[in-house]
Amino acid sequence: MAEPSGRPDHAFSDAQRHGVYRAIHERRDVRAQFLPDPIAPEILARLLDAAHHAPSVGFMQPWDFLLIDSRDVRERVHWLFLNANAKAAECHAGERGLLYRRLKLEGILESPLNLCITCDRSRGGEHVLGRHSIVETDLFSTCLAVQNLWLAARAEGIGVGWVSILDPTELAGILGLPASVYPLAYLCLGYVSDFPDRPELARAGWRQRLxxxxxxxxxxxxxxxxxxxxxxxxxxxxxxx
Structure with missing residues (x-):
């Protein structure tokens, strides 16, 4: 049987490959393990640079990064979460409802830094290369920036938690976003006491990996x-x- 004819010189070294796969497999959505230690500017710069080097359809680069360390702003966002979470809890009854209410689903006030990654849906103009058939590719592209940042953060020993239980229109109002800018990901960032060996929802018994x-x-x-x-x-x- 013939050996594969790929280009081994294009591959990373064994140690480098291990690091990439380790970041992928050990990345966690962190909610409860945040420490108060600040993220050094040079490390934060590396994380944002990693996000900014995500691929994007038509090279539109629709993302912006809102750094949020204001206690006042975070308290207002936390209030949004509490309202949205109370409504979401009503969708689950019985034992499922009790489990839902025990879950820790955000670290808005505990983390030293919040970050909102937005998507400017007007960036690139009316006709963006590659977007004619699937207009949501700007949102997809911004998700890639989120993942780049998340993997880089894990490599730096920094936890990230995505707070998705928020009303995007109300969040946009708090952050003063223009009409064309969508708050795609509200993230909590910070060093953590530990990275769980399994995703939090799997450990809690909510769902398991398929x-x-x-x-x-x-x-x-x-x-x-x-x-x-x-x-x-x-x-x-x-x-x-």
Whole structure:
């Protein structure tokens, strides 16, 4: 059987590859482990630079970064969370409802820094290359900036938590955003006492990671994977929870 003919000189070293995959697998949505220690400016600069180097459709770069350390602003955002969370809790009854109310779902006041990554939906003008068929690609591109920042933060030993239980219109009002700018991700950043070995919702019993092999389709939806070699390779991976 012929060996793969890829370009090994394009690959990272074993240690560098390990670092990339470690950041991916050990990244956590942090809510309860924040320490008060500030993030040094040179480290924060690296995180923002990593986010700014995310790919974007048509190279539109629709993101902006709002650094929020004001206690007053964070308290107003926290109030938004409390209101939205109370409404969300009403969707869950019985044991599920009790579990929901025990979950820690934000670290707005505990983290030393909040960061809102926004998406300017007008950036690039009316006709952005590659956006004609799927206008939401600006939102998708901004999500890539969020992920870049998140992985870089994990490599720096900094925790990140995404607060999604917020009304975006009210949040935009608090932050004074223009009409064309959408508050895509409200993040809490800071050093942490520890990174949990499993995602918080998995540890709490809310949901567990789905089996990867069952999420792979061949040539069309619902067509079972027909690659014994790939299945063997998946089985050989280190178990991840």
């Amino acid at each position: 089996p990867l092999a069952e999420r792979i389709h061949d040539n069309g939806w619902g067509q079972l994977m027909d690659s014994p070699a790939l299945m063997t390779a998946l089985d050989a991976l280190e178990p991840r929870r």
